[in-house]
Amino acid sequence: MERSKLAKVKLPKEKLVELDAFIDSLEDKEGLLIHILHKAQEIFGYLSLEVQLYISKRLDIPAAKVFGVVSFYSYFTQEPRGKHTISMCMGTACFVKGSEQILETFCNELGVKSGETSKDGLFTIKDVRCIGACGLAPVAMIDDKVYGHLTVESVKEILDEYRKEEQNENQHSESVI
């Protein structure tokens, strides 16, 4: 995005206040750049160029340095994510127990490729390296919850659970309105 356009994008004020408060509470600000980015991602959901630029100004370091760090680490995302993030473990233990097929099932069910977000905005799926629950291989994490011993069938059931929950929420909010 061009700089002139960037300047016009407004970040939500209350979120910026939260980020500011966090940055102010730190002593060694520059050394804690990764720490700050973790927090920013937690607050904004993803690290847009505007957020990165804002942090670079706040810490008085080049935006290129912030971008360099963001793009280096796979935990940081520059794209908005779906409501739920599915992290399919592609560690070795899961791999030998058929995680490739499970990932394929997730992708087919959602109609997307790994790394993408489903059209309904409900799920983002990505393959991750070992989440350390090898005893339950193959495993996936949906947000912070770990699902183990996955099969083609259980994948569908799990997705349906989330979809149902979403439907219920929507119905509930409609009835409130």
Place this chain on the structure above:
Amino acid sequence: MKISTLSQLYEAKANNESIYKLRETGDAVEAKPEILVGMATCGIAAGAKKTIAALEKALKENGLTDVKVNSVGCIGSCYCEPTIQVNIPGQAPVYYGYVDEMAAGEIVKSHLVNGVVFDSKLLKIGFEKADKEKRDGKRQQRIALRNCGSVDPQNIMDYIAYRGYEALGKVLEEKDPEAVLEVIKKSGLRGRGGGGYPTGYKWHATAIQPGKEKYIICNADEGDPGAFMDRSILEGDPHSVLEAMAIGGYATGANKGFIYIRAEYPLAIERLKTAMAQAEELGLLGKNIFGSGFDFDIELRLGAGAFVCGEETALIHSAEGVRGEPTKKPPFPSVAGYKGKPTTVNNVETYANVPPIILNGADWFAGIGTEKSKGTKVFALVGKVNKVGLVEVPMGTTLREIIYDIGGGITGDKNFRAVQTGGPSGGVITVENLDTPIDYDSLKEIGSMMGSGGMIVMDESDCMVNIAKFYLGFTQEESCGKCTPCRIGTKRMYEILDKITKGEGEPEDLVKLDSLGQNIKLSALCGLGQTAPNPVLSTMKYFKEEYERHVFDHKCDTGSCKGMRVYRILEDKCIGCRACVKVCPVNCISMVQKPAHRIDQTLCTKCGACFAACKYDAIVIE
């Protein structure tokens, strides 16, 4: 309350003695019964939270309000989670596995109300630590994992009851830093993160540097896919790492420690934070610890998903808040590390060994293991093995003992094929080396390495070329891109392997793979690149025929390489149910001769959907 002398620590220990006695010796007659529930990541994923709720509900319904339910770490029996331990004063602990909500209620009724052990979920009864389940025999010995599954990681008094912080107190009150270095050197402890560098000498190298500003770092960036011992220690016994870091800080002259931990381990992070706060509150971390004048603080630094950050120079850069790219050694971190100051970096499991060495002496530790590798090693035994879990065995134990005696053998009726140790940096061990005693040096000799302790068991259905491709795909993606051999070399190797697994391999590809591999090993900048070709070179050495079969015949006998698969319908078995027709995404299955179906091979994308859908075993992979 503050603990500022060793005698105050002993007092706290005495006050909590019943915790230890109830769990370990049984003579805590005055204590109340308790149920311990394994609440590490895998336990929780298997439903331990529901188990706790069911236990509490059943206890309430039966009026057993004085029975406490406590959360502990993992006892290592991942295959039968959730696991619980019932401790009744005067009796030996009873371990149960596969405890779901229903079983929880039954156990309360049978064991706690009627006093009868609930047999169908029983794992083991007894005190011996190394013998926590029936499967273990006497072959396990727990040093690094000594408290995992026994202490409540969120309660520092549990740890103190198990002689926690006693080693730190003794060191600060009775020993000067040089004496501590001597003990660690003499014990023969070597780095458990993979390299196996002697810990005492690493500490010594930092200790002799001039200047007051030094750092000590705990490498908890457990990135090796298939290994989770560090997570387990941090979730089950975080204080042992904090205590050991303080001891290391004292020995090397560092007053500040960092724990660099993966952001992917939220539970371990949470438990470390709680543990640090509790230790600070008691004065066991912070200023003037044990009244010795020694100050020591620990800070957490979160990783952000980069395998290369397990390399110590890359880790230090990442802890400084920049891109985690490695730099050339020397200078070693012990000379110029964090912020250019002398820094020691050790792995979680290495630290977990330190307090027992101080308490029991260097000779005790040096008496365990082999000539050059002392003590024990924790392995994450995973893959195609019956009893998946964490095992800790003395160095020198053979693979056969680990896989067959402890792990209960290979799943199904399949045959053992190979074990991968050392993760993406290691190699395969085949059937001919099943009886090699495992230590740092013997593994190197047979072309693999210890690594952090991932042990992935593979059976005859696993294709070695595909596994090599998997590992290379991993290192390729994780290569930081700084040096050419790693950035481009591994990419080219991956492309060749990809070609081979698609059935397009040519004979000269094998020559190219070998020469690329050898060159990358010699020329890459850091450990990641230097070891990246290992899985390929090692599988090429031990499974040459398999590579040749892929390249010359374009066949993968295990059917793992999708591109070479041919799905065929057995006409005599097919009943014409149309299940395969319905799932085929490219509509290439049709009925040819009633009732049998046939697959049009020219259209088939080899997705395997029909194979999975067939309930009559009528579809085979050739």
